[in-house]
Amino acid sequence: MILFGRSRRIWRLCLDGESSNRLTLLLSVAGAFANSFPHMSEFIGRLHPLLVHLPIGFLVLLGIFEMLARWPRGQNLMAAIRVILVLTLPVSLASIGCGWLLADSGDYDRGSLFWHRWLGTGLGLACAGLLGLHWRGQLRIYRWALTATLGILIAASHFGGSLTHGSDFLSWPKAKIVASQSGITGDLATQSFYVAVIEPIFKQSCVSCHGPNKAKGGLRLDTATHLLTGGDSGSPIEPPGATRSLLGKRLALPLKTEEHMPPDGKRQLTANELGLVRWWLDAGSPTDKTVQEMNPPPQVLQMLSMSNQTPGHEPAKSE
Numbered sequence: 128m129i130l131f132g133r134s135r136r137i138w139r140l141c142l143d144g145e146s147s148n149r150l151t152l153l154l155s156v157a158g159a160f161a162n163s164f165p166h167m168s169e170f171i172g173r174l175h176p177l178l179v180h181l182p183i184g185f186l187v188l189l190g191i192f193e194m195l196a197r198w199p200r201g202q203n204l205m206a207a208i209r210v211i212l213v214l215t216l217p218v219s220l221a222s223i224g225c226g227w228l229l230a231d232s233g234d235y236d237r238g239s240l241f242w243h244r245w246l247g248t249g250l251g252l253a254c255a256g257l258l259g260l261h262w263r264g265q266l267r268i269y270r271w272a273l274t275a276t277l278g279i280l281i282a283a284s285h286f287g288g289s290l291t292h293g294s295d296f297l298s299w300p301k302a303k304i305v306a307s308q309s310g311i312t313g314d315l316a317t318q319s320f321y322v323a324v325i326e327p328i329f330k331q332s333c334v335s336c337h338g339p340n341k342a343k344g345g346l347r348l349d350t351a352t353h354l355l356t357g358g359d360s361g362s363p364i365e366p367p368g369a370t371r372s373l374l375g376k377r378l379a380l381p382l383k384t385e386e387h388m389p390p391d392g393k394r395q396l397t398a399n400e401l402g403l404v405r406w407w408l409d410a411g412s413p414t415d416k417t418v419q420e421m422n423p424p425p426q427v428l429q430m431l432s433m434s435n436q437t438p439g440h441e442p443a444k445s446e
């Protein structure tokens with residue numbers, strides 16, 4: 128509102144006279160506007176996850192009302208259906224607009240982003256179509272179209288969920304916990320230290336951002352091959368050592384610094400896990416040596432047995 132008021136005043140200034148002062152004023156205001164645009168568009172983009180739930184709610188409600196309206200006692204819902212239809216269009220367009228801005232500002236998994244972007248945009252068009260059909264009284268086609276739209280909604284939401292939570296978010300939690308425990312139980316000595324101890328820690332605390340769905344900083348930590356390939360800054364374990372490697376440094380940074388890993392607010396490594404990762408880094412971060420070959424000192428063995436008693440630790444917090 129303030130923005131509109133101000134721009135109207137600026138227009139009036141320009142239209143009143145052609146003084147070059149006023150033109151300069153206008154240009155500098157426009158410049159300031161343009162400069163703040165990247166931040167503004169990022170900010171507006173971030174409204175997407177919030178806004179998007181409005182059209183979802185409205186569409187689901189439409190589906191429910193349509194079903195109820197089939198019964199004689201539900202007839203009085205007809206008026207409400209029109210109101211919801213009219214409201215759905217602007218909120219879905221607004222959320223699509225924010226979504227496009229957000230897609231530009233984040234680094235999201237491209238496959239899910241592609242589908243989410245276009246299914247979401249299609250959904251907006253479908254809402255316009257639904258309103259048009261209802262307005263013209265073509266109720267039979269409208270109902271079929273609504274069913275199809277709800278189908279698109281499910282698909283678009285699925286890809287949206289994958290973008291923010293990772294594609295395995297909707298899987299049975301048990302599978303994840305077993306994965307994080309695997310290796311620590313069983314005959315530890317003959318297993319690769321990396322696979323048995325380090326990988327489960329990465330899976331639990333890092334792979335949500337450094338895995339198949341998102342590779343923040345270009346880095347994946349879900350397999351040894353990806354770890355060795357490294358990210359935007361090259362290998363995170365070269366030069367080796369807990370204090371010299373990028374990985375060790377990122378873990379050791381104070382929690383509040385932006386580069387601390389995992390970022391503040393996400394599940395942090397326990398002291399035990401940190402000790403194990405640091406010891407492994409200091410031992411040259413091998414990915415194939417067995418626990419026996421690495422010959423861990425007593426305090427590391429103790430950390431191992433402690434992880435063994437409370438394997439999996441607390442389940443990873445979802446993002």
Ligand code: HEC
Nearest residue numbers: 332333336343344346358359360361363374386388389393
């Ligand atoms: C919530 C998301 C998130 C989690 C969880 C996370 N990271 Fe990161 N990580 C990022 C982002 C974003 C970047 C890129 C920006 C930066 O370099 O700070 C990054 C960058 C990195 C880099 C630098 C990559 C490069 O080549 O520039 C390393 C190393 C790293 N993370 C290690 C880890 C480790 C180890 C864990 C788990 C203990 C972890 N991260 C967990 C978000 C995350």
